[in-house]
Structure formats: C-alpha cells, structure tokens
Amino acid sequence: MADMTTNTSVDPRGPKPKRAFSRSNIFLYGTLIMVSMYYLLPLYVMIVTSLKGMPEIRMGNVFGPPMEITFEPWVKAWSEACTGINCDGLSRGFGNSVRILVPSVLLSIAIASVNGYALSNWKFKGSETFFTILIIGAFIPYQTMLYPIVIMLREIGLMGSIWGLVLVHTVFGMPILTLLFRNYFTSIPEELFKAARVDGAGFWQIYFQIMIPMALPIFVVAIILQVTGIWNDFLFGVIYTKPATYPMTVQLNNIVNSVQGVKEYNVNMAATLLTGLVPLVIYFASGKLFVRGIAAGAVKG
Amino acid sequence: MTVASDPPAHKNKRPRKLLKNWMAKLASLPMILTALVVFVGGTAWTVTYSFTGSRMLPKTNWVGFDQYERLWSSDRWMISIKNLGIYGICSLILTLVIGFTLAACLDRKIRFEGVFRSIFLYPFALSFVVTGLAWQWILNPDFGMQSVVRDWGWTTFNFDPLNNPDIVMFGLLIAGIWQGSGLIMCIMLAGLRGIDEDIWKATRVDGIGTVKTYVMVIIPMMRPVFVTALVLIAAGIIKLYDLVVAQTGGGPGLSSEVPAKYVIELMFRAQNLGQGFAASTMMLCSVVIILIPWAYLEFGGRKRG
Numbered sequence: 001m002a003d004m005t006t007n008t009s010v011d012p013r014g015p016k017p018k019r020a021f022s023r024s025n026i027f028l029y030g031t032l033i034m035v036s037m038y039y040l041l042p043l044y045v046m047i048v049t050s051l052k053g054m055p056e057i058r059m060g061n062v063f064g065p066p067m068e069i070t071f072e073p074w075v076k077a078w079s080e081a082c083t084g085i086n087c088d089g090l091s092r093g094f095g096n097s098v099r100i101l102v103p104s105v106l107l108s109i110a111i112a113s114v115n116g117y118a119l120s121n122w123k124f125k126g127s128e129t130f131f132t133i134l135i136i137g138a139f140i141p142y143q144t145m146l147y148p149i150v151i152m153l154r155e156i157g158l159m160g161s162i163w164g165l166v167l168v169h170t171v172f173g174m175p176i177l178t179l180l181f182r183n184y185f186t187s188i189p190e191e192l193f194k195a196a197r198v199d200g201a202g203f204w205q206i207y208f209q210i211m212i213p214m215a216l217p218i219f220v221v222a223i224i225l226q227v228t229g230i231w232n233d234f235l236f237g238v239i240y241t242k243p244a245t246y247p248m249t250v251q252l253n254n255i256v257n258s259v260q261g262v263k264e265y266n267v268n269m270a271a272t273l274l275t276g277l278v279p280l281v282i283y284f285a286s287g288k289l290f291v292r293g294i295a296a297g298a299v300k301g
Numbered sequence: 302m303t304v305a306s307d308p309p310a311h312k313n314k315r316p317r318k319l320l321k322n323w324m325a326k327l328a329s330l331p332m333i334l335t336a337l338v339v340f341v342g343g344t345a346w347t348v349t350y351s352f353t354g355s356r357m358l359p360k361t362n363w364v365g366f367d368q369y370e371r372l373w374s375s376d377r378w379m380i381s382i383k384n385l386g387i388y389g390i391c392s393l394i395l396t397l398v399i400g401f402t403l404a405a406c407l408d409r410k411i412r413f414e415g416v417f418r419s420i421f422l423y424p425f426a427l428s429f430v431v432t433g434l435a436w437q438w439i440l441n442p443d444f445g446m447q448s449v450v451r452d453w454g455w456t457t458f459n460f461d462p463l464n465n466p467d468i469v470m471f472g473l474l475i476a477g478i479w480q481g482s483g484l485i486m487c488i489m490l491a492g493l494r495g496i497d498e499d500i501w502k503a504t505r506v507d508g509i510g511t512v513k514t515y516v517m518v519i520i521p522m523m524r525p526v527f528v529t530a531l532v533l534i535a536a537g538i539i540k541l542y543d544l545v546v547a548q549t550g551g552g553p554g555l556s557s558e559v560p561a562k563y564v565i566e567l568m569f570r571a572q573n574l575g576q577g578f579a580a581s582t583m584m585l586c587s588v589v590i591i592l593i594p595w596a597y598l599e600f601g602g603r604k605r606g
Binding site (some may be wrong): 005024029035036038039040042043045046050058061062063083111115118119124127128130133134136141142143145147149151152170171173178188202203204228231233234239249250252256257265268271272275276279280282284287291294 | 303321322324325326327328331332333335336337338339340341342343344345346348350359365381400403406407409410415418420421422423424425426427428429430431432434435436437438439441444445446448449452483484487511536539540542543546547550561564565568569574577580581582584585588592
C-alpha cells in the first residue's frame with residue numbers, strides 16, 4: 001500500500017499491449033474461424049442448393065456455388081409444392097402461421113404483462129403460490145399435458161381451429177413472459193406506484209398510464225421471444241390443428257419428408273429457407289435485444 | 302403496502318378480505334386458471350389415467366401398473382430410452398464444452414466479437430424442423446458431404462449416419478449441437494463478464510497460466526451459471542422431438558426413436574392412450590429427478606443473497 005503513491009506514475013496502466021499476430025492470437029482466431037465455418041455451413045449449403053437446378057444437384061458437390069442461378073425452386077416452393085393432395089405450396093402454411101402468430105403474440109403478451117404487474121404491485125394472498133406453480137409448470141414436459149388440453153379444446157369447440165392453437169400458445173408462453181414482466185415491474189421504483197395511488201389512480205389506470213409507457217423495451221423483448229418461439233413451434237401445430245390450418249413448420253416437414261414423387265432437393269431447401277426466414281430476419285434485425293430476450297428466458301428471477 | 306383502514310365492524314371481515322384487491326385478482330384469473338387447471342389439473346389427469354386401460358378414448362377401467370409393465374417390456378420404449386441416454390450424455394458434455402470454450406475465446410478481448418457471436422447464435426433462432434431438414438440434406442449420402450469428400454479423392458470415405466442404425470444418433474447430435482450451443486455460449490459469456498477483472502490480475506501476479514486459471518479459478522466461480530446451463534440443456538434434451546421427426550423420422554427402422562416421439566405416436570397415431578399416458582408420466586418423473594437437486598441447490602442453500 002505504501003508504494004502506491006510513489007509508483008502510480010511509473011507503472012504502466014491497463015492491459016499489457018499485445019502484438020497483433022502473436023502465436024496465441026493466431027490460434028484463437030484460427031479456432032474461431034474454423035468453428036464459424038461449422039455454424040455457417042448449413043446456411044450456405046441451403047442457399048446454394050436452393051439456387052441450383054436439379055441436373056446440377058445430381059452432379060454432386062453440395063458445397064460448390066451454383067453455375068447457373070435459378071429462382072425457380074423458390075417460386076415452386078412458395079406456390080406449387082405439394083402436401084398430400086394440396087399443391088398450393090408453402091404460401092398456405094405461411095398464411096396460417098401469420099394468422100396464428102399475430103393473435104397469439106398479442107394475447108399472450110397482454111395477459112402476461114397484466115400478470116406481472118399484478119404480481120409485483122398488487123400482491124394478494126396466494127399470488128406468489130400461483131406464480132410458483134406457473135414457473136414449475138414451465139418445466140413439466142408438454143407431453144403430460146397434451147391430451148387433457150385436447151379434451152378442454154374439444155369441450156369449448158376450438159379443437160383443430162386456429163384459435164385453439166392461439167390459446168395453447170398463450171398458456172405455454174405464460175410462465176416465461178410473466179417472469180419477464182414481473183421482474184421488470186419489480187425493478188420500477190415503488191414510490192411511483194404509491195404516488196399514483198395517492199392521486200387516486202386505480203388498477204388499470206396505473207397499468208396503462210404508468211407501467212406500459214415505462215416497460216416498452218421489455219415489451220419488445222417479449223415480442224421477439226414470442227414471435228420466434230411461436231413461429232418455430234412444431235409440436236402444438238401438429239397436434240392441435242388439422243391439415244387445412246397447419247402452420248408453416250408442419251407443412252414444411254410434410255413437403256420435404258413426403259415419400260411420394262421425385263425428391264426435388266432444391267425446392268426442399270428453398271422451402272426450408274422460406275420457413276427460417278422470419279426468425280432469421282428478426283434475429284439479425286434485433287441484435288442485442290434478441291440476446292437479452294433469451295438471457296431473460298434463461299436466467300431465473 | 303398495508304392500507305391503513307381499520308374496519309370498525311368486525312362482522313364483515315371475511316368477505317371484505319376476499320374483495321380487497323378484487324381487480325388484481327380478476328386480472329390474474331387467466332394465470333390462476335392456467336396454473337391450476339392446465340398445469341396442475343392436466344398433469345394430475347394424465348398421471349391418473351395412466352393407471353387405466355384407455356385405448357381410443359379415456360376410460361376409467363383401472364388396471365394398476367399394467368401400462369407401466371407393458372411400457373418397460375416394449376422394445377421401442379427401451380430403444381427410445383437408450384437413444385435419449387446416448388444423445389443426452391453426449392449433448393450435455395459437448396454443449397457445455399463447446400459453449401464454454403467459445404465464450405472464453407470471445408472473452409479474450411478479440412476483434413469482431415459481435416460478428417462471431419452472431420454467427421454462433423443464429424442457429425438458435427431457427428426451428429428444429431429447419432435444423433433437421435438442413436442437416437438431413439448435408440448428410441445425404443448420395444449428394445451431400447460423403448459424396449463431396451469422395452470426389453476429392455478419398456473414395457473409401459464413409460459417413461452416412463442417417464442410414465446407419467449404429468450411428469444415427471450422432472447424426473442428430475451434430476444438428477442438435479449446431480442449433481443449441483450458441484445459447485449456452487451466450488449464458489457462459491454473460492457469466493464470464495460477471496467475473497471481477499481483479500481475479501485475472503491476481504492470477505497473473507501469481508504466474509498462473511491462462512488455461513489453468515480458467516480450469517482452476519474461473520470455472521469453480523461460475524458454478525451457478527453452469528447449473529443454469531445444465532438445467533436448460535437437460536430440459537431441452539427431454540423435449541427432443543421435432544428434430545428427430547424432421548431429420549430421421551425415427552428411422553432407419555426404430556433406431557432413432559425417442560421417448561417424446563413414443564408418447565405422441567401412441568396417443569395420437571396408435572390410439573393407445575393408456576400407454577402414452579404411462580410413457581409421459583415417466584418423462585415427468587425424469588424431469589422431477591433432475592429438478593429436485595437443482596431446486597435444492599438454488600433455493601435450499603441460500604448461500605447467495
């Protein structure tokens with residue numbers, strides 16, 4: 001401690017300057033680049049395959065760039081690919097997915113944000129118990145609840161419809177979203193809430209006029225989380241809808257893994273990319289917020 | 302948050318207590334219903350009906366543990382369990398190792414950190430169906446990787462996991478790790494960022510090497526992060542379903558069947574509900590076995606504030 005005053009001006013500060021191409025650095029970047037290739041390979045292969053014609057694909061060499069670029073596979077995947085007797089392509093699945101996605105995202109976020117708000121500012125007897133059950137429920141394998149939900153949906157007449165699937169997504173999105181909103185609303189200073197109470201504001205007034213405007217970033221995180229999650233769902237789609245209302249992932253699987261007909265790998269890859277496009281665009285557009293979303297999903301409250 | 306209002310009359314105490322905060326209770330009704338009816342009720346229903354001989358429709362003809370005996374003597378179920386075991390252990394180890402190594406590499410104050418992170422994480426945005434189909438194509442024996450390597454001159458090169466029952470689970474593993482390791486890397490990176498810079502200074506003063514510092518000092522400090530990662534990976538492994546359906550369809554033969562697929566096929570295709578309920582109850586049991594030690598570590602110890 002004593003030598004601190006004498007030495008501070010002489011000691012180099014900050015990390016030791018490194019040479020740009022030290023041996024450890026080359027090793028480090030080499031590893032990262034090699035691993036990056038493994039991660040990028042499937043995306044690259046999908047893109048080049050989807051732009052090739054079938055004769056070129058039969059010649060082999062999946063890794064080679066297309067000699068002649070054609071967009072026909074994309075058109076075919078979108079509007080002509082067959083699932084069973086329907087030959088109107090993935091556009092049908094895309095439409096269904098959008099019609100499932102929009103109400104599911106809105107409904108699940110609306111309910112979960114109110115839950116989180118009630119749990120952090122309007123605690124009542126038993127509220128923490130219900131919340132704990134909800135969080136534990138997130139870990140129960142879906143398989144245990146699949147059939148009871150079939151019965152419930154049948155009872156209310158929504159089995160096989162898009163709205164039934166919307167309800168299912170709302171229910172299964174609730175644990176993580178409620179956790180997300182509860183943690184956020186708890187971090188807002190309580191004085192704000194108390195001041196509004198003194199001014200005579202009620203449950204909904206505080207929610208709409210104070211809480212929502214303050215929670216906009218967390219709403220964006222929740223939207224990212226839900227859009228990718230619901231778009232990528234396969235299990236619920238395959239069980240709770242019928243062929244006419246199949247979401248895109250289910251239809252994609254049916255197109256690619258159908259046993260009849262000649263396999264058109266370029267159309268299959270175009271279809272696969274089309275299905276992956278929505279989450280990919282969201283991922284690259286949202287950047288850090290996506291990371292924040294999954295971190296919020298991963299880290300307990 | 303106590304409301305300072307002493308009720309003058311004690312007669313109406315109970316109804317008033319119930320009505321206090323009534324709007325919050327009403328607004329929480331969807332949550333309460335989800336928790337009690339779907340999660341608790343649904344699970345209890347399935348467990349109860351796993352003791353019946355239900356076939357096409359749920360019936361209450363109690364058969365005791367018959368379904369479970371049949372389950373554990375079914376070849377398909379035993380293959381599913383074995384497959385999940387192989388996949389689970391490999392996936393757990395590889396995902397943790399890859400996730401941590403990549404996070405450590407990214408934490409070495411490198412350039413283009415954001416670019417590398419985006420590359421490692423993007424597969425996580427894709428669905429298992431897309432993942433499975435992409436890797437199904439790359440692993441295609443006639444036009445995929447195998448044929449390319451053979452064209453390069455290595456004519457005896459043989460890597461066809463999707464048609465070889467012995468190694469089909471490793472074909473799934475390659476795809477599964479590709480999809481999921483970015484998430485673990487992200488969690489590990491957040492954990493590494495939370496570690497005090499002074500630790501590095503101290504180990505440098507003591508002359509401890511970088512790798513040794515990671516193994517001896519940093520990893521033990523990151524125990525909670527590893528536990529979280531472990532639970533996430535384990536929860537994902539038990540759910541393994543979409544990837545198998547898309548990439549192999551459970552084949553060749555039954556060689557890549559998994560429990561989640563067994564449950565769904567028996568409930569919705571084979572119309573053998575009782576078997577499906579018993580199998581899903583076994584899945585629930587395995588989750589409970591994983592969760593109890595974790596809950597104990599996380600909430601029982603109360604070491605961290």
